[in-house]
Structures are given as C-alpha cells and as structure tokens.
Amino acid sequence: MEKAVTPKTRIFILCNPQNPIGRVFTREELIQLAEFCERHDLILVSDEIHCDLILDPEAEHVSALNLPERFQNRTITLLAPSKTWNIAGLGYAFAVIPDDSVRRRFCAARGHTLSEINALSYYAAEAAYRHGEPWRQDLLTYLRGNRDTLVEFIRTRCPGLSIEPGQATYLAWINGSSVGNPAQHFEKTAGLFLSDGAFFQWPGWFRFNFGCPRARMLEGLEKIAAHL
Incomplete structure (x- = not known):
C-alpha cells in the first residue's frame, strides 16, 4: 500500500466486511489502516453495507465510527439497509461524516451525481431499522x-x-x-x-x-x- 500512494492520492476505500471474500477486519487491523491514512493524509472511506450480515459469532464488526477520536476527522462511513433487508431497488443509502469540513467537501463534491432519496425509501429504511x-x-x-x-x-x-x-x-x-x-x-x-x-x-x-x-x-x- 505504501508503494501505491502517490501525490495525487486522496482517499483510501475500505470494504468491511470485505466483498467478495467475506472478511471481517479486526479493531487492530482497522487502527493500522487508520494510521496509514493519517500518515499519508488520506480520507478513510469505509463501505460497511454488509455490516449487518456477520455470520461468524466470534467475528465482531468494528465500524470506522468506533475508531479512536483522533481519526474521526478523516472518516466517511457508508451504510445502507439494502443488502440486509433486500430493498436495493429503493436506492436508499447514507454517509456518516463526523467532521464538519469533510462533510461540507463531500456534499459539494456530490453535486448532481447522486439521486435524491424518495419518501418510499425513507419509510422502508425506517421500517427495516426499527422493526426488522x-x-x-x-x-x-x-x-x-x-x-x-x-x-x-x-x-x-x-x-x-x-x-x-x-x-x-x-x-x-x-x-x-x-x-x-x-x-x-x-x-x-x-x-x-x-x-x-x-x-x-x-x-x-x-x-x-x-x-x-x-x-x-x-x-x-x-x-x-x-x-x-
């Protein structure tokens, strides 16, 4: 990974749990990745769309949101109910961005590349998370x-x-x-x-x-x- 970083590199995209191998990263591994991002001034984008589908009882999903506070100014966590509750067709997903400046940059960059969430998607997501x-x-x-x-x-x-x-x-x-x-x-x-x-x-x-x-x-x- 050190060799892959160039002066143009801005983000590190992590898939946790990993697709396609189904690997769940440990807290220690995630801290090492966060330190790598800190060392190279990268934003850690953590795609956690499969986080509700942990099959091994001994495996624990650790979200980027639960990393130490020092890393929260460089994390974007992507989540959705679509994989777990099979509602991908409704197009509901969201990003959790603790840092205000990173959130503003994210919103500015998204422009018109992402569609808006419709009312049906909101209700379906709420039903899944509250009652599913x-x-x-x-x-x-x-x-x-x-x-x-x-x-x-x-x-x-x-x-x-x-x-x-x-x-x-x-x-x-x-x-x-x-x-x-x-x-x-x-x-x-x-x-x-x-x-x-x-x-x-x-x-x-x-x-x-x-x-x-x-x-x-x-x-x-x-x-x-x-x-x-």
Whole structure:
C-alpha cells in the first residue's frame, strides 16, 4: 500500500466486511489502516453495507465510527439497509461524516451525481431499522446454514475447486482455476451466471451468491459439480 500512494492520492476505500471474500477486519487491523491514512493524509472511506450480515459469532464488526477520536476527522462511513433487508431497488443509502469540513467537501463534491432519496425509501429504511431485527436474526441463521452447506458441497462434491468459509455476507469466494476461467466455463456449460474473479483482479476465482432459497442454491451447485 505504501508503494501505491502517490501525490495525487486522496482517499483510501475500505470494504468491511470485505466483498467478495467475506472478511471481517479486526479493531487492530482497522487502527493500522487508520494510521496509514493519517500518515499519508488520506480520507478513510469505509463501505460497511454488509455490516449487518456477520455470520461468524466470534467475528465482531468494528465500524470506522468506533475508531479512536483522533481519526474521526478523516472518516466517511457508508451504510445502507439494502443488502440486509433486500430493498436495493429503493436506492436508499447514507454517509456518516463526523467532521464538519469533510462533510461540507463531500456534499459539494456530490453535486448532481447522486439521486435524491424518495419518501418510499425513507419509510422502508425506517421500517427495516426499527422493526426488522427479528427478521434479520432469522436471516442470519438461514444464511449460516446455506454457507455451511455450500462449503461442504464444494469440498466433497467438487474436486478441483476450493473454498474457505467467509465470516460475513451472502457471497462465497471460490477458487476454480482448475477449469481456467470458471465464470465463463460454467456459463457456457451449465448456464450459470457467476461473478468473474477477474473483475476483482483475481482471475481463476468466482463469486457465488448463496442469499437464496437452499433448494435453488443446491440446484446451482449440482450444475457446477456436473460440469467440472
């Protein structure tokens, strides 16, 4: 990261939990990142859209908003109910910016690049955050079951593929380099549309969305196993 910083670098964009691997960063790691930003005078933009989808009980989401006070003059935290409560189509998201000067610069820079939030989106977000916790807990239980089922399937039924369980999100990160470009391979042979790892600068890998009914997930996995 030190080598990547240039005189033109202004921000460091963090995805926590990380997409696509589902990694949850520890407080110690986040403080190191904040110190890196402080050292290079960078704004830390923390995308935490998957923060309500922590699957491992021992993993703790630490928001940039909970970092020590000395870092709060250089943080922008991005949040939304869209991933957790499946309301992405309503286009509701928000930024929490503790520092007044950074907030003013953010608002000035956004200009007309971002659409305004409509009334329906406000009501949906309020309903999700105020009343959606029981549903979210049921969702986490179901997603944990899907994740564990998927990991076992890949390890026992898909020779040549490898996977490590993600700590968060409903996305699995799978090594399919044994078939070359797995996203293209499974699209052509099995009719599956998977996220190509090359998009994430990791060719040979693919991202699998298990945020769906278990029967549908298993249908897709059976197609993968049949076309290895």
